[in-house]
Amino acid sequence: MDPIMWLLLALLAFMIIGALIAAETEDLLSSVVCVGAVGAGLAIIDLFLGAPDLAITQVAVEVLCVVFLIRVVLTRRDETHETHKDTLAIGSVVLVLGVLLVLGGWAMTTLHPFGEPLLASADPGVAGQYLAGGLEQTGAANYVMAVLLDYRAYDTLGEATVIFVSIIGAYAILRKTGRVHHALGNEPDR
Numbered sequence: 001m002d003p004i005m006w007l008l009l010a011l012l013a014f015m016i017i018g019a020l021i022a023a024e025t026e027d028l029l030s031s032v033v034c035v036g037a038v039g040a041g042l043a044i045i046d047l048f049l050g051a052p053d054l055a056i057t058q059v060a061v062e063v064l065c066v067v068f069l070i071r072v073v074l075t076r077r078d079e080t081h082e083t084h085k086d087t088l089a090i091g092s093v094v095l096v097l098g099v100l101l102v103l104g105g106w107a108m109t110t111l112h113p114f115g116e117p118l119l120a121s122a123d124p125g126v127a128g129q130y131l132a133g134g135l136e137q138t139g140a141a142n143y144v145m146a147v148l149l150d151y152r153a154y155d156t157l158g159e160a161t162v163i164f165v166s167i168i169g170a171y172a173i174l175r176k177t178g179r180v181h182h183a184l185g186n187e188p189d190r
Contacts, residue, residue: 002113002114004048004114005108005114007048008045008048008049008108009108011041011044011045011048012041012045012104014037014041015038015041015045016097016101018034018035018037018038018041019034019035019038021034022034022035022038028073028076028173029070029073029074031173032066032069032070032073032173033066035065035066035069035169035173036062036065036066039058039059039061039062039065039066039166040059040062042058042162043055043058043059043062046058046158051155051158053155053159054155054158054159054162057159058162061162061166062166065166065169065170068170069170069173069174072173072174137150138150
């Protein structure tokens with residue numbers, strides 16, 4: 001196996017361990033730091049896979065979210081109460097994570113070898129074919145949108161996923177489920 005593939009697998013393992021620590025730790029600040037480490041690992045993976053624009057987006061979103069979350073954690077009042085852990089939910093998460101890990105491992109073995117061009121046998125090259133009939137083939141208004149939406153759709157989807165996951169992570173940490181207002185005697189927000 002290629003040394004870069006070993007590095008990518010090590011970074012993936014680092015990210016999984018960081019995510020598990022972030023989900024299971026009692027200290028909220030440690031959880032935020034682990035989420036930041038997972039995001040940094042993803043940015044490094046993006047660089048190794050040749051997507052620097054996705055890595056820049058990841059770093060920008062990650063830095064803003066981590067700074068914001070650290071500020072919130074340091075200035076919050078602790079109004080939470082302890083809840084019991086549901087064994088079925090934990091088992092379901094472990095099962096789904098195991099299935100995703102197996103499918104991800106299988107997908108990594110079917111990838112094209114790292115560093116080799118995908119379209120080395122194309123005669124005029126992809127750029128020549130694209131410029132010759134790119135707008136007619138894609139139906140886009142201009143070449144930039146045609147490239148972004150047709151030829152780089154996975155990269156664009158990855159950038160949107162980074163932003164979406166950051167929002168979901170911030171919501172998961174900042175949610176008020178289980179909070180009790182001692183001073184006012186109100187019921188917890190739902």
